[in-house]
Amino acid sequence: MPSSTRPVEDSQLPPQKRVKFAPLHDDxxxxxxxQPHPLRIKPxxxxxxxTTNLRDTSTGLFCIFPDELILQVxxxxxxxxxxxxxxxxxxxxxxxxAEELWKQLFIESELSKNPFTWQGTWRLxxxxxxxxxxxxxxxxxFYSDCLYRPWHMSQITPGPYASRIPVANRIQRFDNLDPSxxxxxxxxxxxLTDPVKSWPAYKWTYQTLCSQFxxxxxxxxxxxxxxxxxxFYMLNQVDESPLxxxxxxxxxxxxxxxxFQPPECFGPDYFAVxxxxxxxxxxxxxxxxxxxxxxxxxPNATSAWNAVLQGEKYWIMFPPTVTPPxxxxxxxxxxxxxxxxxxxxxxxxxxxxxxxxxCVEGICKAGEILYVPSGWWHLVVNTEDxxxxxxxxxxxxxxxxxxxxxxxxxxxxxxxxCDKVMDPYGLFVERMGEQYPEVLERAQExxxxxxxxxxxxxxxxxxxxAKQTGGGGFSFGFGGGDSDSD
Numbered sequence: 481m482p483s484s485t486r487p488v489e490d491s492q493l494p495p496q497k498r499v500k501f502a503p504l505h506d507d508x509x510x511x512x513x514x515q516p517h518p519l520r521i522k523p524x525x526x527x528x529x530x531t532t533n534l535r536d537t538s539t540g541l542f543c544i545f546p547d548e549l550i551l552q553v554x555x556x557x558x559x560x561x562x563x564x565x566x567x568x569x570x571x572x573x574x575x576x577x578a579e580e581l582w583k584q585l586f587i588e589s590e591l592s593k594n595p596f597t598w599q600g601t602w603r604l605x606x607x608x609x610x611x612x613x614x615x616x617x618x619x620x621x622f623y624s625d626c627l628y629r630p631w632h633m634s635q636i637t638p639g640p641y642a643s644r645i646p647v648a649n650r651i652q653r654f655d656n657l658d659p660s661x662x663x664x665x666x667x668x669x670x671x672l673t674d675p676v677k678s679w680p681a682y683k684w685t686y687q688t689l690c691s692q693f694x695x696x697x698x699x700x701x702x703x704x705x706x707x708x709x710x711x712f713y714m715l716n717q718v719d720e721s722p723l724x725x726x727x728x729x730x731x732x733x734x735x736x737x738x739x740f741q742p743p744e745c746f747g748p749d750y751f752a753v754x755x756x757x758x759x760x761x762x763x764x765x766x767x768x769x770x771x772x773x774x775x776x777x778x779p780n781a782t783s784a785w786n787a788v789l790q791g792e793k794y795w796i797m798f799p800p801t802v803t804p805p806x807x808x809x810x811x812x813x814x815x816x817x818x819x820x821x822x823x824x825x826x827x828x829x830x831x832x833x834x835x836x837x838x839c840v841e842g843i844c845k846a847g848e849i850l851y852v853p854s855g856w857w858h859l860v861v862n863t864e865d866x867x868x869x870x871x872x873x874x875x876x877x878x879x880x881x882x883x884x885x886x887x888x889x890x891x892x893x894x895x896x897x898c899d900k901v902m903d904p905y906g907l908f909v910e911r912m913g914e915q916y917p918e919v920l921e922r923a924q925e926x927x928x929x930x931x932x933x934x935x936x937x938x939x940x941x942x943x944x945x946a947k948q949t950g951g952g953g954f955s956f957g958f959g960g961g962d963s964d965s966d
Contacts, residue, residue: 514635517628520620521574527623534622538571547626550575559585559606574622579630579719582606592703598713633720633823638770638861641826642794642843646834651795651842651850657745666783666877667853669797669840672743676787677847681739685790686711686766686867689734696733698764700725714768714865721821722771730764730869740869742785743849749873750919751782751882753911759895762871772861774818774825775807778852779894780904781885782872787849791866795842796830800855802838805829807857814892822861854878879923880930882908 527533536543542550554562554575559582566576582603586592591606599605604614652670676682694708700723705713710725717723731737742749751758759780772793777800778784786793798804806829808817819825833839843863844850852858854874874882886893886905896904912920 514632517631518616519574519577519622520618521622521624521627521631522620523628523632524623524625530621530623532621534571534574534619535624538569539575540569540571542575543571547575547624551578551581551626554578554581555584557581563607570617570619571622573617574619574624574627577603578627579603583719587702592705595706596709598709598716600716601718629824630720631718633821633827634718634770636770636823636827638794638822638826639863641830642841642861642863645841645843649834649839649841651797651840653842656743659745659747662745662747662875663877665851666875669795669842669853669856669858670851671842671844672745672849672851673847675743676740676789676849679740679787681736681869682789682847684739684867686714686865689867693734698725698727698730698733698766700727710766714766717768720823722768724771724773725764725766727764728760728762731762734764740787742871742873746785746851746873746875748876750876750879750912750916751872751874751908753915754908755911757896757901757907761873762869765868765870766866767862768865769862770823772822773859774822775804775857775859776816777855777857778872780872781854781878781881781889782874783854783878784852784870784872785849786844786852786860786868786870788844788846789867789869790846791862791864791868792843792845793850793860793866793868794863795844795850795858795860796833797840797852797859798833798836798857799838800857802836802857804857804859805832805836812891813889822859825859826861854881876919879912879919880926883923883927884930 527535535547539550545553554565557565562576562581562585566573579602582601582605586602586606589606596605597608599609600611604611652665652668654670654672655674656672657665657670690708690711695706697704698707698710700710703723710723713723714725727733751761761782765786796804803809804818806819806825809815819828834841842850883905886908890905893904901907909920912923
């Protein structure tokens with residue numbers, strides 16, 4: 481590995497005394513070790529027994545504003561202003577060192593686009609300062625949830641939450657499936673334990689990839705970093721939500737077209753009819769423990785498979801009709817609101833989610849592949865440093881789902897080049913009609929039946945509502961002048 485990506489030695493990091501907290505929920509089987517905040521900042525609730533709070537006594541007129549607003553204002557400042565402001569008082573010092581401020585500065589700067597040395601935190605990396613040369617002023621009398629919470633969440637380990645999965649929640653596991661068996665399971669998640677082990681890509685590790693493609697840029701959320709720099713970051717960070725490498729062009733970058741293939745049981749991928757107009761559909765995924773994806777449905781009503789090559793992933797999933805606890809969806813389903821980080825969701829909602837009807841969970845280990853049915857909600861988190869490949873696809877019995885989505889949820893359709901594809905629904909119907917007319921006809925018939933059933937249900941609901949609001953309509957009475965007062 482190049483000298484610019486030399487690991488940060490333990491001796492370079494400030495010593496921290498480890499303290500043990502009780503398990504956060506009953507389903508967490510072991511105590512979680514939480515290091516104190518690097519500046520000794522504590523949660524706001526601890527101020528109740530304190531004689532003073534630097535947040536109120538050492539921030540001047542800023543003390544009248546909520547912490548979130550203070551950080552929002554500081555977000556407009558440059559690095560020099562933040563450093564200068566941090567020298568004015570201990571209160572300002574505490575706010576000026578919030579990692580999210582420095583992460584934003586670094587990602588938006590030219591520094592992130594050039595070779596750099598990751599120094600263990602976003603602030604130190606922006607300032608290009610090794611940790612051993614960084615001074616820290618303890619703030620034991622500073623109480624702020626806004627500053628303490630991100631650090632606390634960065635210490636949460638997902639392993640305990642993924643343990644002791646209730647029997648009723650466990651995702652089914654199969655060695656393999658025959659194509660004739662797949663339709664019976666295509667609407668539920670399952671794990672295949674064998675297919676990946678025959679892939680050439682199964683031999684991949686992030687270490688071997690780094691040795692071959694260390695200088696090749698890969699996409700990690702909002703940045704394109706050489707793989708060696710990303711891996712060094714991955715192994716030497718304390719972020720609440722670590723950057724997740726999610727690269728759509730990995731096949732071209734690694735020349736790996738023949739290194740993997742979808743399991744035969746899934747059958748043809750009918751989104752392939754779109755050819756060059758097809759949205760991005762396959763990715764290489766790499767990330768440390770605690771990284772992953774918050775609750776979402778896969779785009780355009782596609783299904784997906786996710787194959788783990790190294791490490792392991794924890795999945796918690798809900799059927800299309802069950803909104804996960806802590807997730808809020810707009811009426812048109814175009815906007816999804818959920819906790820800011822996976823750790824925050826685990827701490828706040830995991831225990832409730834396990835008891836919610838429809839919840840399924842599973843651990844997908846190296847060499848295994850998980851199937852995600854169309855429309856299913858899923859949260860996935862790495863319980864170890866993990867490398868995986870994933871692909872969105874459309875099996876035959878889900879073609880009607882895609883037709884419905886492309887037609888009725890046009891504002892939510894994603895991934896198409898708007899300059900070249902004005903009507904994704906029309907394009908899909910046209911291509912399916914040209915290449916698979918019988919499959920299209922069956923899917924359209926399924927969609928018609930679904931819509932007719934929905935229409936009948938809607939009319940019934942209208943009749944019931946009319947009765948409840950006194951507008952006439954169908955009556956449940958048995959004759960004889962029944963009334964609410966009887």
